Amino acid sequence: MKNLDGTELDPLTLLVRESAQNSWDARTGDGPVDYRVELRTLGPSEAPVWRELLAAGAPQLRHLKLRASLARPAPRILTVTDTGTRGLGGPTRADVAVPGQSDFASFVRKTGSSSKVTGRGGTYGFGKAVFHLLSASHTVIVHTRCRVDDRLETRLIGWAVHESYTVEGDDGAKTFTGRHFWGRVRRGYVEPLVGDEADEVAGSLGLNSLPDGDTGTSVAILDPVFGERDDAEAMRWIVDAMVWNLWPKMLPEGGDAPMRFSAHHEGLAVPVPRPSEVPHLRPFVWAYDDMTRLVEHKSMGRVLGRLGMRKFISPQGRPPRVAQEAGIGDRLHHTCLMRPVDLVVKYLEGPPFFEESGGYAAIFRADAAVDRVFAAAEPASHDAWLVDKLSGDDQRLAKHALRKINDAMKETSGPARVANETGEGVSLAGMSRLMAGLMAGTAGEGAEAVFAAGTTPPGGSSGAGRGSGGPAGAGGIPGPRGGSSVLSDRRRVLYDGAPEHDVVDGEAVIVQRFTLPDAGSYVVHGRPAVALGDGRGVETEPPIGASIPTVLGWRAGSGPVTDGSSLHTVGGDGTVWSLVVRPAPDTMTEVTVVAEAGGDDR
Structure with missing residues (x-):
């Protein structure tokens, strides 16, 4: 129970990280x-079923607080369930060795075991102790369904893990290990309930999370303790921990993500936001898409991983406490470290961006060929790379990777110059003042698809204005991995990434790339506006004499910029267009592209 004492992570964060790693490692692949x-x-x-099952023969209260937990007038359980996984199969005893998986024995019987398998997120068994740490009585019940040979088998067992103790009796002193099991006693050994009996008792206990015919596992923590948090705050923390630690498994958004996450409190869903909807996390999603830079140890001839880096204007407000626990502050200047399984190890802090309003986010994912090196550098809680644990070539490789990451952050944090075609330089410091807020505080990436007059967005009303309804990436608002407005025929606009800083003829501008996927004649309008921030929309009546963002022109591919507030063209040919906008100084600029089928310029 003391194997996780070295981590600074909150127990609820540990629960999410460790249990999700277990779930991913147990995936069936179907x-x-x-x-x-x-x-x-x-x-x-x-x-009453819990009391009847667990109270009989339970240790005295001074040795295990199980009776106190069961005596509460309204006992609570915190349940972690996964499906699409293989369940806890294999032998039910730790002293039985057979070929194949031994998930049940590893999870239930072998506390503190190690399993160093390439391609798995968890390389130690210590993390399962967090289930017991979160219970006031250190007690859990496991309900699992696995495949045994060619049939499905349900298993149910309960156990507690606490400190050892000694009891004086008529026969002298007797020492107990502190590990207590509840199940079916066979030949002096506590075995799980199996088959119909396991399903029936699980139903009586209220453990109904495994759909009929599916394999998977449900772990119920009796009488969970959350410190100073109330239950609602604890569930909010759990959801934030999912998002900040498991977000790569949520990508692609709206597509075939490898994991699906949900949370419920007293029967009501607790929403799990998309990563792109979390302002301080969104830049890491962008960097994930830009993970093209190879990190190598050239003298050793080894590829260590890939790096993606994005600069941006810092989002407004403070990040959630889960992010603060991970070292994220008001400003972002971090690299998210992960192994090939795409589970977050930690957010490595770098030097702050040279301008207070700016920041950067990076992703480093270790290469599969050196995964074992970084796995060996992790502590039991998987939340750091402790390279001093390594030796020889492994230590050289890991240290070199971290040195390259830190060098990249140092380079990115400083001022840079962007050269235009004549070779003149424009300071990014000046550009960032012009671009302030470009990528901050919006659900998408700083641009929106807007429904033209006379068209009706799904779930919205007709007329000009923003698409309504749905999260980022749906209902007419593009998500951070590229989205499109859902217009009627020949009116769609497909955004190609986020708006970007650029320099045209020595002038700092905003560029939004897009395509027109449907064939036919188009009139395309650029609608830049000053964003008011905090979700309050855009400025409709600028103050007298105030600067406003303006459309400078349009560019096809990498060609020259053509002047004009509107673009007359045809769609369906795959051309990537760019809307070029001059932002208003010291404002947040929102860029909108409106496409109409043919017609007159407006």
Whole structure:
């Protein structure tokens, strides 16, 4: 129980990280892994079953607080469930060795075991102790369904892990290990309930998270403790921990993500936001898409991983406490470290961006060929790369990778110059003042698809204005990985990434790339506006004499910029167009592209 004492992570964060790693490692490969966390109060018919099952023969209260947990008038359970996984199969005893998986024995019987398998997120068994740490009585019940030979088998077992103790009796002193099991006793050994009996008892306990015919595992923590947080705050923390630690498994958004996440509190869903909807996390999603820079140790001839880096204007406000726990402050200047399984190890802090309003976010993903090196550098909680644990070539490789990452952050944090075609330089410091807020505080990437007059967006009303309804990436608002407005025929605009800083004829500008996917004649309008921030829309009546953002022109591919507030062209030919906008100084600029089929210029 003391193997996780070295980490500074909150126990709820550890629970999410460790259990999600277990779920991913147990995936069947037939589809996405569904990961669900639920907190609820036991019903009036369920609580007595828990008391009857666990109280009989339980240790005295001074050795295990199980009786106190069961005596509560309204006991609660925190349940972590995964499906799309293989369940806890293999032998039910630790002293039985057979070929194949031994998930049940590893999770239930072998506390502190190590499993160093390439391609797995978790390389130690210590993390499972967090389930017991979160229980006031250190007690959990596991309900799992696995495949045994050619059939499905359900298993149910409960156990507690606490400190060892000694009891004086008529026969002298007897020492207990502090590990207590509840199940079916066979030949002096506590085995899990199996088959119909396991399903029936699980139903009586209120453990109904495994759909019929599916394999998977549900771990119920009895009487969870959350410190100073109330239950609602604890569930919010759990959801934030999902997003900040598991977000690569949520990509692509709206597509075939490898894991699906949900949370419930007393039967009500607790929304799990998309990574692109979290302002301080969104830049890491952008950097993930830009992970093209190779990190190598050239003298050793080894590829160490890939790096992606993005600069941006810092989002407004403070990040959630889960992010602060991970070292994220008001300003972003970090690299997210991960292994090939795409689970976050940590956010490595670099030097702050040279301008207070700016920042950068980076992603480093270790190459699969050196995964074992970085896995060996992780502590039991998987939240750091402790390269001093390594030796020889492994240490050289890991240190070189971290040195390259730090060098990249140092280079990015300083001022740079952008050269135009005549070779003149424009300071990024000046550009950032012009671009202030470009990528901050919006649900997408600083641009929106807008429905033209006379068209009707799905779920919205007709007329000009923004697409309505749905999260980023749907209902007419592009998400950070590219989205499109859902217009009627020949009116669609497909954004190609986020708006970007650029220099045209020595002038700092904003460029939004887009395509017109449908064939036919188009009139395309650029609609830049000053954003008011905090979701309050855009400025409709600028102050007298105030500067406003203006359309400078349009560019096809890498060709020259053509002047004009509107573009007359044809769609469906794959051309990548760019809208070029001059932003208003010291403002946040929102860029909108409106496409109409033919017609007159407006």
